[in-house]
Amino acid sequence: MALFSCLYLGAGYVVAATFPDRQIDQPQAAVPFDVAESQTEQLTDPFYVLLIGSDSRKGTALYTGKPTDGSQVDQRSDIMTLMRVDPQTYQITLVTIPRDTQLVGSSAKINESLTGNDPMQVVAAVERLCGVEVDYYMMTTFAGFEGLVNALGGVVVDVPLTITVADPLTAMPVTVEEGDDQHLDGAQALVFVRARKEYVDYQDVFRQQNVRTLEEAMIEQVLDEDSGSDLAGAFDDLREFTETNIDLEAAAQLGFDFMKHRDEMVVYSCSGPYDGGENEFGMWVVPEDPETWAKLMSAVDAGEDPSGIVPLPVLEKQ
Secondary structure (H helix, E strand, O other): OOOOOOOOOOOOOOOOOOOOOOOOOOOOOOOOOOOOOOOOOOOOOOEEEEEEEEOOOOOOOOOOOOOOOOOOOOOOEEEEEEEEEEOOOOEEEEEEOOOOEEOOOOOOEHHHHHOOOOHHHHHHHHHHHHOOOOOEEEEEOHHHHHHHHHHOOOEEEEEOOOEEEEOOOOOOEEEEOOEEEEEEOHHHHHHHHHOOOOOOOOHHHHHHHHHHHHHHHHHHHHHOOOOHHHHHHHHHHHHHHOEEOOOHHHHHHHHHHHHHOHHHOEEEEEEOOOOOEEOOOOOEEEEOOHHHHHHHHHHHHOOOOOOOOOOOOOOOOO
16 A cells, blocks of 8 residues: 555566466556545455566666567566555565565576566465465556655655666666665655665665665655545555556555554564575576475464564675
């Protein structure tokens, strides 16, 4: 919700892959609504939403249209955050699905499940990995991400490292300065969650931490709005800048309830197993590690704090 926030995506290597077929629901039409007066049936039981960031270059200054260039024709899901929402306890849990995860019995990485341009294929792969039913997805692109952040008036986050990365929409360098409570516009937010090579070790782990930091900041920002009309506007922004199969009227009603109980809200954040290495083709892959995933998702599904199950590295600045 922004509660189903947003993401980004980085680059990777594509190989042929097949994933289980799933029937995709049609995305919601962009129709304004009134949160407080909506009569839509409410979401009451805990549920999962997969937040997906597409690395497609289409619509950006980086697009060449050449099939030989990465992310020009196909797209990958380099950002996958599995979000559990509990409407009864006002608890949200964010779980990173490392993009380089290689499922047992597959030669493909899980981010390749989007090469068929069907987000429900990504959902199916994540369900197989995590062992839970994922009812909903929300997907965005480079342009959609920037548009959403700008529509929300920017976002405030703690930035651990000064970063300069080219904005895919303009190909111009954008800098994000290190420091607490940095206000980022759409382009800066995209740089913040895109940066990977600036981190010497555990590059994608730190990038994914930044993604979850931004997602959490967006959730808290939206729920700090002073009125239901502001919250409704945020969900209208989601309709415009993301693709989703969730009923956004029901989600907005839930967001309104979370807003009224924001002092009770708890947000947990963690990553799935991320240790990996190069395979015989020189690609970085992360073995599935079913035992750790089972332990992690048992805690997540029970509404427990999973943050220590997969320890995260400490950033060592140069």
